[in-house]
Amino acid sequence: MSGLKAIIAGGGFGGLTAAAALAQRGWRVTVYERQAEVRAAGSGIYIWENGLRILDAIGAKVVSNETFRGRAMEQRDGQNGVIDSGEFPPDLRLVTVPRKTLLEGLRDAALRTGVDIRTGAEVIDASAGGTLTFASGAVENADLVIGADGVWSKVREALGLEVFHEQTLEGALRAIIPGTQAELGPGGQDKYIENWNGERRFLITPLSASEIYLAFTCPKSDEAGKQSPLDKASWGATFPHFAHLIDRVEALLPWGTYSTISVKSWSAGRAAILGDAAHAQPPNLGQGGGMAMQNGLALAVAMEGVSDRRDIPDRLVAWEQRERDLVDHCQKWSRLYGEVSFLPDDVRKRAILGTMADPWIRTQILKAARSHPTGT
Template identity: 35%
Template sequence: MPNRHAVVAGAGIGGLTAAVALHRRGWRVTVCERADRAPVTGAGIGLAPNALRALEAVGVDAARATGSAVPATMGVRSADGRWLTRTATADLAARYGVAPIAVPRPAFTAALAAALPPDALRYGTEVTAVDDAGAAPIVRTADGAELAADLVVAADGIHSPLRRAHFPGHPGLHYTGEIAWRALVDAPDLRVSAMSETWGRGERFGVTPLSDGRFYLYATAVLPAGSRSPDARAELSRRFAAWHDPIPALLERIRRLDPADVLQNDLYDLAAPLPTLHRGRIAWLGDAAHAMAPNLGQGGCQAIEDAAVLAHLLPAGDAPDAAPAIQAALAAYTAARRDRTDAVRLRARRVGRLGALRHPLAVAARDFVVRATPERLALRGADDLFNGFRLPARA
């Protein structure tokens, strides 16, 4: 009997991790990605301890594949440079067994893609529909092709067409009230060793050292959805040039970039949880399943957890008469992942509201409370995030 076939819609981090995990479980995988090629620009991603443990379960060593950058400290600062909260990375490693790392997103996705068979990944192939009414799901693509599958993984992103098609009554996305800018810059001469997020009045600026020596920079501002400046580089300088070091020097590096290399996008999360993370033999994961604001750095991490749990629960690719086992595995996947991911989604929304405060008195009160919170309590609050990954028992 030929191996079971999984079609993955989307070649982002969640989709590629799922494809690698299923491939290593003996499945034949086809990844359909609407983009014409792999990304070469973009952003970085922080891999928290929970994501690193999920990758380990899949058999992926992210640090070996992409290199690792372990900052000396991580924390939140005010616009004048004062630390509101700061934690030594060594303390995180001691508490959680592994230190968080930060890697360039294009390099990470390339490493995942390299772990797949050469013919598994199809760029320029957009999944337009999935018909799950027959004996096997039929995946239809924009070029008119039809793919028969035993399983479909909907990893088609925050605006997921498959989510809209199969959950037509769901309210969809919720605008958080902020837009974001993201960029990668070279600045080895600055010798910045801290991963930080600075909070101002309705604005934030993040600095993350990456494994290849570059920096992942991001900024947010409270603005109406769809707001765009003609030159994002000038807009960032206007907003943040008076903030603490090394932000002005990093902005100078941003000004040297091609305008297309500074990404601008509205920030959305899912307005409400999906009633289930599967329908028939379709499983949703990552942003397609539980889009969350980036305020905890857990969007990609939760997608990686999804992928590891889904592949773990599914039968091996060569299992005979696997259809009933696939259905049972998908129900177990929803049970294992829905509540955890929704709790993280809501928590990220609450943190975002704190970072977006604009009234001077509210900002002062926020900064005082954050600064006065003992480090041990702050770490305890992270325990459910960083220690929350578990592989559930198989049926």
Template identity: 60%
Template sequence: MNKALSAIIAGGGLGGLATAAALAQRGWDVTVYERQPALRAAGSGIYIWENGLRVLEALGACEDAVRDAFHGRCFEQRDNLGGIIESAPIAAGKRLITVKRSQLLDALRDASLRAGVKVVTSAEIIGATPRGELRFANGDIARADLAVGVDGIWSRVREALGLEMYHQQTEEGALRTVIDSRPGDIPEADAGKYIENWNGTRRLLITPINAQQIYLALTCTESDRAARDTNIDKALWSAAFPQWRHLIERIGNEVSWGVYSIIKCSAWSAGRTVILGDAAHAQPPNLGQGGGMAMQNGLALGVALEGVQHAEQIPAALEAWEARERPLVDHCQKWSTLYGEVAFLPDAVRTATIRGAMGNAWVSEQIFRAANHVPSGTIGFVPQGAACKVGDEVHV
């Protein structure tokens, strides 16, 4: 490539920064535009499966992302009486960690900056064109060989390009928060577990993210007004999950609520402008792959554009990229949505359904297909310097 091609990216979240790093590391001149006055992560904790860890290794962000992370060894679902429905160990040779979302964002930011990415904050994108243009609220227009919209579920880039087929918001949503952990919070027999507790349409997911903090997700229906109040009704939630009263009582004021979105698009690109992440394929968080899919597709986009020499070649490269990546994304979105449906089953029926499903090898393969996937750009990749070591459990 004689002259560096240029890319402008709307959105400085996980997918935007992963895409920026992937392109910049391949010689692109990249600028990221973020609406907020600073790069910051929305949300509390995040799961990073094997596919996401491989992407972070390839981007040079893994060591920072996994520092002090919690390494889970199994998922466990429990019923309304506290009994174990299913306890599924993480497959041998596969990795899963959980960290604070801000730590992952910082790792991707630093990898992007090392690669030469420029970041502009307080820049609100209100539209785009297929000509590689982003339009700003102040009337400015930025032009490049490639424009990328990674601007979330209410993407103005997607809207401007007319790519949305439908945007469905689910009946279920989640309260998310992080609490400080204390000795004895998690019984010794449960060390290394992610524990999902069910009671009616309410659910409590307990996720340690390091030695000092635990991420809690309390899910319920949007119509369950008492349960979804961000001023947590601790008596109500403790009555549903009495064995975890000591954690619920520790919830503070930093609590967010949001329902989930399911977004499908007719295509992920128009001309020289492309969308990815939640802008293109938002899904419920039930498989812990929203961030992983965004990062994975961002790296794959960089790989797909490696051989491009001229801007005229970009539309065809974008179509080929989507053809390769979309089947797995659609699969993950479908199964994440299906898993969410068990929230609406009676307790006894849910218990039988989960046991039957998780004990079936075919169903298990469908659920973990994305987690076990080897993403584009990581095949045969050998990390330089310190590898991304994940293996020492953190007990809390």
């Protein structure tokens, strides 16, 4: 048991995974979350095989008999014609849950291992020597500091690690509606359905027997498309086969773009960054949260056996060397996939068909999902 102390900025997927995994290895851990409670936005999230292995490793109870497990990802055009239907092999699980379910499962796993979670605590500064400074003026010291404070990370900024932060031209509106799979029409069962029409994309993701997560993606220039409340007439006209689902949208997360973050290094001294703070990526592969959890667990594994804080900087360097290639790969392929959004319909159709038929490309796209995360 190390007895060392870690302080973590951010109680999201990455921060809570790192917290639980460190506490399981004998660390004293405090998570500082800016919001008044550990809370996730009202949408769904895809958890691939790699993420499921991590949840098992840290004992987070997220998946139940009610959880939706899709057997294929189907691409369709604006006339509801199937472009491609990619079945998942049995050894590659993919489930979808409300974000709240995932976050609460991680929070409870962290609490069970003795992690102290402080809410309403906004971090404004950090140092490589092991401190976090708060908006209240308070300063905390620890052997290890972790910045898991998301895309706009104050810890990354304070450590001067950023190389670039790029935002996409497209963005998404998201909602969870009541609905059943029977409403997805013939051939729509047990699937995730991604519909394309022009520069608009509409993703249908069942979450359970009674809830469906909808994502509406369009470019910044599409004024009607990004409107909130949802312009149901406009989206219903683009995807008429699913107008009955679109009509049901009430609460909607505001339209937002996606970020790509690139950094010089994942650590400086005894301070590390992980998750979106270090490697945010567009959501096209459904792996941003997976990578955040993967690196949170891997960081804790990298700290195994450390009893002297002077060893921590080298351990952090070794952690990055071991994990970074996969994260960079995943980020690159997620960005590449996003490029098909801007292709004309017929070109996109050919690109999707060609891509999905190519075993090498499929391997690249699924590399993170098929990986065996460190610590699992």
